[in-house]
Amino acid sequence: MKLRFFLLITMLASTAAFGQGNNYVQNYKKYDGLALTPPMGWNSWNKFACNVDEKLIRETADAMLSSGMKQAGYTYINIDDCWHGERDSLGFIHPDLKRFPSGMKALADYIHSKGLKLGLYSDAGSQTCGGRPGSRGFEFQDALTYAGWGVDYLKYDWCNTEGLKAEGAYKTITAALRKAGRPMVLSICEWGTDKPWIWGPAVGHLWRTSGDIFNCFDCIEDHGTWKSWGVMQILDKQDGLREYAGPGHWNDPDMLEIGNGKLTAGEDRAHFSMWAMLAAPLIAGNDLRNMNQETKQVLTNKKIISINQDSLGIQGFRYSKANGFEIWFKPLSNGKWAVSFLNRSSEVKKLDFDWKKEKVKDDIFNKQLNTNTVVYKIENAWTGKSSGTTKNSIKADVPAHDVLTLILEES
Structure with missing residues (x-):
């Protein structure tokens, strides 16, 4: 009697498992190790x-x-x-x-x-x-x-x-x-x-x-x-x-x-x-x-x-916007930062950005641009030329519908 009861319970458990479909054999998770940087x-x-x-x-x-x-x-x-x-x-x-x-x-x-x-x-x-x-x-x-x-x-x-x-x-x-x-x-x-x-x-x-x-x-x-x-x-x-x-x-x-x-x-x-x-x-x-x-x-x-393609894989953020002019920052690996001054407007915008007066912090990923305590070298990402350091303000004319993109690295 006990044996038959055990077999019945086993059969019911097995039926219940099969009744739940293919969850036991299907893997709904993507392949890992792919697209570790944006494709x-x-x-x-x-x-x-x-x-x-x-x-x-x-x-x-x-x-x-x-x-x-x-x-x-x-x-x-x-x-x-x-x-x-x-x-x-x-x-x-x-x-x-x-x-x-x-x-x-x-x-x-x-x-x-x-x-x-x-x-x-x-x-x-x-x-x-x-x-x-x-x-x-x-x-x-x-x-x-x-x-x-x-x-x-x-x-x-x-x-x-x-x-x-x-x-x-x-x-x-x-x-x-x-x-x-x-x-x-x-x-x-x-x-x-x-x-x-x-x-x-x-x-x-x-x-x-x-x-x-x-x-x-x-x-x-x-x-x-x-x-x-x-x-x-x-x-x-x-x-x-x-x-x-x-x-x-x-x-x-x-x-x-x-x-x-x-x-x-x-x-x-x-x-x-x-x-x-x-x-x-x-x-x-x-x-x-x-x-x-x-x-x-x-x-x-x-x-x-x-x-x-930076290995940190952190998406940039808009720091400020006014009158069709936006400033975006992106933390990079090895303490570097990227910054883009985006002119969405139809007229030239004059840029005068004082690094020491701005507090740039990425609260989501806990990153901070420490221009008050650290001097960064500035490179123009489009021309490859040096644009000085963060000791001084950056001044430039940004043409309409154009961008100035810089990479900051500790000097």
């Missing part, structure tokens, strides 16, 4: 939208090397929407063979042979934003397929997601990637609607904080049911989010519009400087095959990139 690379969407094919991607990989972008730290070649073909009878996705006749595995091998990494795009919904097959219901199959192709980075969008909850949907694709067994950076592209900075750090490596960027410095494009945002509007949307970012988990203010023809040289510098100050992913969105020298100089500026 750097290129994405096809801003310039080419749906007009992607194998030839473009191969030529872009070649240009990443010949332009000096790889040497500057750019790693990922990310194919955005519209690479998809159809699913086969078993539900496995295939690339559009008219656009990618050699297949994704051959393309990944080519990109890897250049010392670069391949990124792909999918969507948590039934269709991508461009109307191609989404991953809803096929998450584990898609993850296996991507792993077999050699994909290193997945941008996962949020169109056509009727009835889904963002955190659960992104946990599902994370579990699928873990089951597939190939470490991939997961870029959560949920537009900030469901506060991904709260749950995203455990699930993905970066998360969009807003809707799409628009190729202008300071404007909004209204599409009726949704809006695109200019560079300055995206910048403003980062308020209150810096505490959530750090090595392996980054706020993503969207891809760069530098070199796409509508921003001035000063606006390009301001865009790049502020993304560096934000510790944002640096994902170029221009045609790397046809860059002018001015665009190359912006995208490959080593000092600005060093601000972005």
Whole structure:
């Protein structure tokens, strides 16, 4: 009797365990050890939208090397929407063979042979934003397929997601990637609607904080049911989010519009400087095959990139703003600091900043710029030239829609 009672209890316990689903075997946590600094690379969407094919991607990989972008730290070649073909009878996705006749595995091998990494795009919904097959219901199959192709980075969008909850949907694709067994950076592209900075750090490596960027410095494009945002509007949307970012988990203010023809040289510098100050992913969105020298100089500026890629991984903060003029600070490793004087206005601003009179403190990360007790050397990050020390005020004319970015180091 006791034996039968024991067996019954064991069976009931076993049934209860199975009744709780797959929680015992699914791992909803991202791959650790990836994106310890903000990812750097290129994405096809801003310039080419749906007009992607194998030839473009191969030529872009070649240009990443010949332009000096790889040497500057750019790693990922990310194919955005519209690479998809159809699913086969078993539900496995295939690339559009008219656009990618050699297949994704051959393309990944080519990109890897250049010392670069391949990124792909999918969507948590039934269709991508461009109307191609989404991953809803096929998450584990898609993850296996991507792993077999050699994909290193997945941008996962949020169109056509009727009835889904963002955190659960992104946990599902994370579990699928873990089951597939190939470490991939997961870029959560949920537009900030469901506060991904709260749950995203455990699930993905970066998360969009807003809707799409628009190729202008300071404007909004209204599409009726949704809006695109200019560079300055995206910048403003980062308020209150810096505490959530750090090595392996980054706020993503969207891809760069530098070199796409509508921003001035000063606006390009301001865009790049502020993304560096934000510790944002640096994902170029221009045609790397046809860059002018001015665009190359912006995208490959080593000092600005060093601000972005600093190992502390602290996102910068706005120290002050008045009349279209803002001052931003970012703590760096080894006691260094970066500072950007951003002129958002349409007229030149005269800067006269007395280091000794200003109390710069980062309360969230417990950092302080001690200019009263320590003398810092000042380097202009854009020119590489010395700008004196913090013993004296810094005086300069900052042009309209431009930036002055400095690096401070103890002398």
